[in-house]
Amino acid sequence: xxxxxxxxxxxxxxxxxxxxxxxxxxxxxxxxxxxxxxxxxxxxxxxxxxxxxxxxxxxxxxxxxxxxxxxxxxxxxxxxxxxxxxxxxxxxxxxxxxxxxxxxxxxxxxxxx
Numbered sequence: 001x002x003x004x005x006x007x008x009x010x011x012x013x014x015x016x017x018x019x020x021x022x023x024x025x026x027x028x029x030x031x032x033x034x035x036x037x038x039x040x041x042x043x044x045x046x047x048x049x050x051x052x053x054x055x056x057x058x059x060x061x062x063x064x065x066x067x068x069x070x071x072x073x074x075x076x077x078x079x080x081x082x083x084x085x086x087x088x089x090x091x092x093x094x095x096x097x098x099x100x101x102x103x104x105x106x107x108x109x110x111x112x113x
């Protein structure tokens with residue numbers, strides 16, 4: 001079973017910006033960037049929210065074309081679509097990652113004002 005992902009040409013800036021406009025999703029991107037080159041599982045994001053919440057946020061990122069989600073048995077492996085985003089919007093992802101990595105983890109949970 002495979003999940004639908006937009007092609008490179010279907011990735012639009014409004015959809016990407018909308019997906020990245022949420023602190024939790026931005027924190028997910030930051031975590032993926034810190035572990036770039038290695039797919040992560042949903043459980044590795046557990047500090048950012050409940051399973052239901054994470055499923056929602058990961059779906060939004062996948063539908064916007066920011067991440068690739070690959071089901072493997074009962075697990076799902078998540079990775080950044082860096083090459084696709086760099087090709088579509090050169091330099092954009094680097095700016096997003098610089099911001100995402102510097103965000104305090106507490107902001108991702110919405111605990112701080």
